[in-house]
Amino acid sequence: xxxxxxxxxxxxxxxxxxxxxxxxxxxxxxxxxxxxxxxxxxxxxxxxxxxxxxxxxxxxxxxxxxxxxxxxxxxxxxxxxxxxxxxxxxxxxxxxxxxxxxxxxxxxx
Numbered sequence: 001x002x003x004x005x006x007x008x009x010x011x012x013x014x015x016x017x018x019x020x021x022x023x024x025x026x027x028x029x030x031x032x033x034x035x036x037x038x039x040x041x042x043x044x045x046x047x048x049x050x051x052x053x054x055x056x057x058x059x060x061x062x063x064x065x066x067x068x069x070x071x072x073x074x075x076x077x078x079x080x081x082x083x084x085x086x087x088x089x090x091x092x093x094x095x096x097x098x099x100x101x102x103x104x105x106x107x108x109x
Contacts, residue, residue: 002054011094016054017043023051025089026062030071036092037062048096062086 006014008022015021021040028035035057036045044057044065059065066085067073073085 013092023092027087
C-alpha cells in the first residue's frame with residue numbers, strides 16, 4: 001500500500017511513485033474502461049484500488065496497454081487519430097479516493 005497520496009490545491013492526485021506527475025483519467029472508448037496514467041512517467045494503473053495498493057501495470061505506454069487488451073491499432077498513430085481509441089476524462093481527484101481514505105492519514109498537500 002502507498003505511504004501517502006500527494007494532491008495539489010485543486011485536489012488532483014499525483015503519481016504515488018515519483019510524485020511529480022498528475023494522474024490522468026483515460027477512457028478506452030471501445031471498452032468504456034477508465035485507466036489512470038501518470039502524465040510524467042506514463043505508468044498505468046487499471047483501477048483506483050491498484051493506485052492505493054501501489055500496483056501499477058507493467059506495460060509502459062498507453063498504446064502498448066491498448067494492444068495488450070486485444071484492441072487492434074496501427075503501428076503509428078497521428079495525434080489527431082488518438083480520439084478513435086481514447087478520451088481524456090480529466091484528472092483523478094481526491095474525492096475519487098474517498099472510499100479508501102476513511103480513517104487513514106496519508107494525504108500530503
